[in-house]
Amino acid sequence: MIKDITLGQYFPGDSLIHRADPRVKIILTLVIMTNIFLIDSYLAFAAFAGFIVMAVFIGKIPFGYTLKGLKPIMPIIVFTALINIFTTPGILFAGYGPVRITYEGIDIAAKTSLRFVLLIMSSSIMTLTTTPISLTDGLERLLSPLKHLKVPVHEFSMMMTVALRFIPTLLEETDKIMKAQASRGADFDTGSMFERAKSFIPVLIPLFVSAFRRADDLALAMEARCYRGGEGRTRMKQMKLSKVDYKIALSFLLFEIVLIYVQYFKFHI
Amino acid sequence: MSIKVSNLTYTYMKGTPFEKIALDNINLSIETGEFVGIIGHTGSGKSTLVQHFNGLLKPTSGSVYINGEELAGKKASKLKSQVGIVFQYPEHQLFEETVYKDIAFGLIKRGEETDEIDRKVRKTVSMMGLSEDILSKSPFELSGGQKRRVAMAGILALEPSTLVLDEPAAGLDPAGRDEIFELISSLHKNNKMTVILVSHSMEDVAKFVQRVVVMNKGRIEMCGSVRSVFNKIDELERIGLAAPQITYLMKRLKKKIPELNDNILTVAEAKAELEKYIRKE
Numbered sequence: 001m002i003k004d005i006t007l008g009q010y011f012p013g014d015s016l017i018h019r020a021d022p023r024v025k026i027i028l029t030l031v032i033m034t035n036i037f038l039i040d041s042y043l044a045f046a047a048f049a050g051f052i053v054m055a056v057f058i059g060k061i062p063f064g065y066t067l068k069g070l071k072p073i074m075p076i077i078v079f080t081a082l083i084n085i086f087t088t089p090g091i092l093f094a095g096y097g098p099v100r101i102t103y104e105g106i107d108i109a110a111k112t113s114l115r116f117v118l119l120i121m122s123s124s125i126m127t128l129t130t131t132p133i134s135l136t137d138g139l140e141r142l143l144s145p146l147k148h149l150k151v152p153v154h155e156f157s158m159m160m161t162v163a164l165r166f167i168p169t170l171l172e173e174t175d176k177i178m179k180a181q182a183s184r185g186a187d188f189d190t191g192s193m194f195e196r197a198k199s200f201i202p203v204l205i206p207l208f209v210s211a212f213r214r215a216d217d218l219a220l221a222m223e224a225r226c227y228r229g230g231e232g233r234t235r236m237k238q239m240k241l242s243k244v245d246y247k248i249a250l251s252f253l254l255f256e257i258v259l260i261y262v263q264y265f266k267f268h269i
Numbered sequence: 270m271s272i273k274v275s276n277l278t279y280t281y282m283k284g285t286p287f288e289k290i291a292l293d294n295i296n297l298s299i300e301t302g303e304f305v306g307i308i309g310h311t312g313s314g315k316s317t318l319v320q321h322f323n324g325l326l327k328p329t330s331g332s333v334y335i336n337g338e339e340l341a342g343k344k345a346s347k348l349k350s351q352v353g354i355v356f357q358y359p360e361h362q363l364f365e366e367t368v369y370k371d372i373a374f375g376l377i378k379r380g381e382e383t384d385e386i387d388r389k390v391r392k393t394v395s396m397m398g399l400s401e402d403i404l405s406k407s408p409f410e411l412s413g414g415q416k417r418r419v420a421m422a423g424i425l426a427l428e429p430s431t432l433v434l435d436e437p438a439a440g441l442d443p444a445g446r447d448e449i450f451e452l453i454s455s456l457h458k459n460n461k462m463t464v465i466l467v468s469h470s471m472e473d474v475a476k477f478v479q480r481v482v483v484m485n486k487g488r489i490e491m492c493g494s495v496r497s498v499f500n501k502i503d504e505l506e507r508i509g510l511a512a513p514q515i516t517y518l519m520k521r522l523k524k525k526i527p528e529l530n531d532n533i534l535t536v537a538e539a540k541a542e543l544e545k546y547i548r549k550e
Contacts, residue, residue, distance in 0.1 A: 012286065179325045180362040183354045184424050185378035202374065205364035209409070 011128040016244055017059040018129045022138025024245045028252055029126045035259065036118050044263045045114050051255050052121050059129050069124045070117060077116045084109035132164040141239055154230025162218070170211060177206045270336055270351055270430040270463055272322055273298040277331035279317055291317040293487040294331070299431075299465065304457050306474040306495070307467045309484030310509040315467045318484070319433050322465070323352040350379070353429030357436045359420035363408040368419050371408050375427045393426040397452065414445035418452075425456075431463040432456060438473065450477060475499060475513045475534040483510065499534055515539045 017025070039045060056066050070077075090104030127135070140157035147153050178188065181202045188199050279292040292314045299305050309315045320326045321333050324340050333340040335348040356362070365371035369390060376386045394401060397418045403411065408419055417437075425432070434453065438446040454477055457464045468474050474481060474495070481498040483491040485508040491498050499505070499512045511517075515536050523531040529546060533539045 176356065177362055179320065180354075180356045180359065181374075182325060183323055183349075183356075184362075184375035184427060185350070186374075187378065202362075202364050206362055209364075210361055 010131050011061050011065060013060050013129065015058060015060040015129065016248065017055065017125070019244050020248050021239055021241055021245045022130050022134045023142055023239065024241070024248060025126050025130055026135070026138050026142060028248070029123060032122045033119060036115050036122070039259065039263050040111065041263060044259060045111070047259055047262055048118055052118060052125070055125050059125060061125070061128050065128060066121050066124045069120045073116065073120065077113050081109040081113050084112060133161055136160045136164065137239070154233070166214065169214070170207065173210055174203060174207055177203050271299060271301050272431065273334040274321065275332055275334070277321060277328050277333065279321070279326060280329045283329065291487055295489060297482060297489060297492070299463065302461055302463055304464045304477060304479045305466070306478035306481045307465065307484060308469070308471070308474055308481060308510060313484040314487040315484050316435060319354065319435060319465065319467055322433055323349045323354055350427060351429055352431045352433060353424040353427060354433045355421050355424055355435065355437060357439055360413070360416035363416060363420055366407060367405055368408050369404040371419060372422045372426050374423060379427070389426050389428070393422040396425065397422045398448070414441055414448065417441065417449065431465065433465045433467070435467045436469065453477070471511055471513045495534060496532065500532065
C-alpha cells in the first residue's frame with residue numbers, strides 16, 4: 001500500500017557524484033540555484049540544461065527519476081506560464097479582442113518554466129545522490145560557525161537526522177496498522193472526503209501511540225550510551241575533501257566560466 | 270472454508286531499483302477445518318503470502334480462491350470477511366476509548382444492528398476468557414496479555430470462518446503464551462475454525478498444527494504432515510530452520526539408548542516414550 005512512496009528519494013549508487021562530500025554538493029547546488037535566476041539568455045539556458053543532463057549521466061541516475069520531482073509542481077509551472085503569456089504587455093504576436101499574446105509574454109513564460117524545471121532537476125540530483133543522513137551531517141558542518149552565535153546547530157541536525165531516520169519506520173508502521181484495520185473492516189478508499197478523513201482515526205491513534213513509545217525507547221537508548229548533546233562530541237565518519245571533490249569543483253568552475261562568457265560577453269540572443 | 274492459491278507471484282515495488290520478488294509461483298491449498306502451520310526464515314515470504322488470503326495484497330500474477338471462488342472483483346469484499354488475520358502484536362491496532370467500542374469497530378463498519386453487535390461483542394469477550402468488567406475500560410490501561418486478547422476479540426467478533434495468526438504469542442510471558450494457544454486450539458476444535466499459524470517457534474508448530482508449509486526465499490520448500498517435515502532435520506537446518514528442541518534431545522538419547530523411538534516432536538510425547546522405557550527396565 002503505502003510502501004510504494006519513495007521518500008527522501010535517495011537512489012543508491014556508487015558514481016562520482018555519490019561519492020562526493022555532501023558539503024560540496026550542498027554548496028554547488030546553492031550556487032547552481034542562484035545561477036538559474038541570474039542567467040537570461042537562451043544559450044545560457046541551453047548550456048545549463050546540457051550541464052545538468054551531464055550531471056545526471058555521471059551520477060548514473062535514470063533520467064525519469066530526476067523528472068519525477070516535477071510532477072507535483074507541474075500545475076504551478078503551467079499556471080505561471082499562462083499568466084505570463086496573457087498578461088505581459090509588448091509587441092503583439094496574436095490576439096483576439098481583449099486577449100493578447102505578446103512576444104515578450106512568450107519569452108518570459110518560456111524562461112520561467114525553464115527556470116522551474118532546471119531548479120527542480122538540479123536539486124533532485126543532490127537528493128538522489130546523497131543519503132538523507134549525510135545531507136544533514138553536511139548541513140551541520142556547514143552551519144557550525146553559527147554555534148558561536150549560540151544557535152544549537154548540532155541539536156537541530158540531530159533532530160533532523162532522527163526525524164529522517166524514522167520516516168521509513170513510521171511509514172512501515174502506518175502500512176501495518178492500515179492493513180490490520182482493513183482486515184477488520186476499515187475502508188480507506190471510498191466515501192466522501194469527510195468520511196475518508198474520519199476513517200484515518202483508527203490509523204492515526206495507534207500510530208501516535210507507537211511514535212511516542214519509539215521516541216521514549218530511543219531517548220532511553222541514547223542516554224544509555226551517554227549522549228548529552230553536541231558539546232565535545234567527535235564523529236565516527238570524519239568529512240574530508242577528497243580527489244573526487246576537487247574534480248567536481250574544478251569542472252564546475254570551468255562550466256561557470258563558460259556560463260559567464262555566454263551570458264555576459266557573447267551571443268546575446 | 271478452503272483456500273486455494275495457484276501460481277501466485279508477488280513483487281514488491283515493481284519497476285524500481287528496490288524491486289524484490291517476495292513470492293515466486295506459489296501453489297497451495299488449505300482445506301476446511303485444517304490447522305496449518307507456516308514456517309520459514311525472516312523474509313521468506315510467509316507474511317506476504319498470508320496477506321493475500323484476505324486481499325490485503327493483490328497478486329502480481331496468479332490467483333487466490335476462497336471456497337472455489339476467486340478473490341477478485343465484486344465478490345471480493347464478501348469473501349474477504351471470511352478470513353480474519355491477527356497480525357503480529359495485534360494490540361498495536363487498539364485505538365478506541367473503550368474496549369467495547371474497539372471490539373465492535375468492525376461490526377459497526379459492517380453496518381450491523383446494535384443488539385446484534387452487543388450480542389457478538391459479549392460472546393467474543395467470554396470466548397476469549399475476558400471478564401465483562403473490562404468492556405468499559407480504556408484498552409490502553411490493560412495488561413499486555415489482556416490487550417492482545419482484546420485485539421484478537423476485535424477480529425473474532427466478525428465471526429470469520431478462517432483465522433490467520435502471525436506469531437500470536439510473540440512478547441508474551443509463558444503463562445500468557447499457553448493461554449493464547451489453548452484459546453486457539455479450542456477455536457479450532459470447538460468452533461471448527463480453519464486456523465493458519467505463522468510462527469518461528471518450532472515447538473508451538475509441532476504441538477498444535479496438523480500440516481506444515483515450509484517457506485524459503487519466496488517458494489514453498491516443503492509441505493506435509495508435521496512428522497514428515499520435522500523428520501527432515503538436515504533440510505530444515507540448511508534453510509536456517511530447525512526441529513523442536515525435544516527432537517534433538519531424543520535423537521541424542523537414542524545414541525545412548527538405541528531402543529528409544531526418536532521420532533518425537535513434543536515434550537508430552539517424549540515423556541510418554543521415556544516412561545515406557547523406564548517401566549520396561
